[in-house]
Amino acid sequence: MFKKVLLGLFTVLLIVGGSNMADAKTWDKTFPKSDKVNVLRVEFKNRFGITLVGDLYVPKTINKNDKLPAIAISGPFGAVKEQSSGLYAQTLAERGFVTLAFDPSYTGESSGTPRNVASPDINTEDFSAAVDFLSNYKNVNSDKIGILGICGFGGFAINAAQIDTRIKATTAVTMYDMTRVSAKGYNDSVDENARYEMKQNLNKQRTEDYKKGTYAKADGLPEKLTGNEPQFVKDYWDYYKTKRGFHSRSINSNGNWNMTSSLSLINQPILQYSSEIRTPVLVVHGENAHSRYFGEDAFKKLKGDNKALLIVKGANHVDLYDNIEKIPFDKIESFYKTNLK
DSSP: OTTTOOTGGGOSOEEETTEEEEEOOSOOOSSOOOSSEEEEEEEEEOTTSOEEEEEEEEETTOOTTOOEEEEEEEOSTTOOTTSHHHHHHHHHHHTTOEEEEEOOTTSTTSOOSSSSOOOHHHHHHHHHHHHHHHHTSTTEEEEEEEEEEETHHHHHHHHHHHHOTTOOEEEEESOOOHHHHHHHOGGGOOOHHHHHHHHHHHHHHHHHHHHHTSOOBOOOOOSSOOSOSOHHHHHHHHHHSSTTTOOTTOHHHHOOOBGGGHHHHHHSOSOTTGGGOOSOEEEEEETTOTTHHHHHHHHHHOOSTTEEEEEETTOOTTHHHHOTTTSOHHHHHHHHHHHOO
8 A cells, every 4th residue: 555555630731751742622533532531632752853743542530640551553554643543542542541643753743854754663663652652651551551553553563562572462453564565565466576676766766856856756545536446445545535534634645655765665674573572462354354464474473372363254454444343442452451451
């Protein structure tokens, strides 16, 4: 898809761990607002100095001195926190967790220029930066922090779990390995010669970008469908381009990725040490998802009896973005309550 696609206790501005936190005054999400949680806009920096912006969801039942388990959430690839990650964050906050849905570096409301750049290193770091923030938040138990990544950020979440031992439980939902699909295409259909030609074209574009002082855009989702697109493109379009999931800051809804940022995705494969992850990992994928092989192959590399693969019957890739009838929230909740205790 890379190429195509409180009030309550916290009604005042708080300064926690050096981060400015203010009430989310207007509801600009693609899902209904819950009356069971409070939402705060937060900012924090990653180790590259990029300011990340997120929405912190906190159960209204929280007491002043409570220390709850927490989950940092991001994705899908090309989405913003007001879309799928926010839905997951709000739902899990209703179930007793402090949750943080955040915009990755260079996207949404987070900083970083040029815009709409993806990086296997920086996007993995974004999860660790979210753990930094949560570890220092007064109502979070720093020994009970998990992460959840959706789509391409499912792959980055597993990548973060293999390097960041503070992460106690990880869920990858409808995951992509963005480095694999960028380098090898869908179903590993791109061979070495085709990849070399792709690199030639991208590096030629770098020269042109420098000359023009601008950054060329990769292809995005079409504004209109012809009917001849692959089914998974139609599924993406139905989420990102309609009232169902459209958001003006979402790259897949209203923008394009920076074309040459795919160079790092081609050159820096993730999940190289995923077999060394000692903490629990839950991989969730749809039975009918075109991307199912990414999740199944990632699961095969994991070791230990604390890893699980959950295939959701009848679900396609995009169903697990927002279809609450198919997203297995009960099982995801149980996974975190079991492993963040």
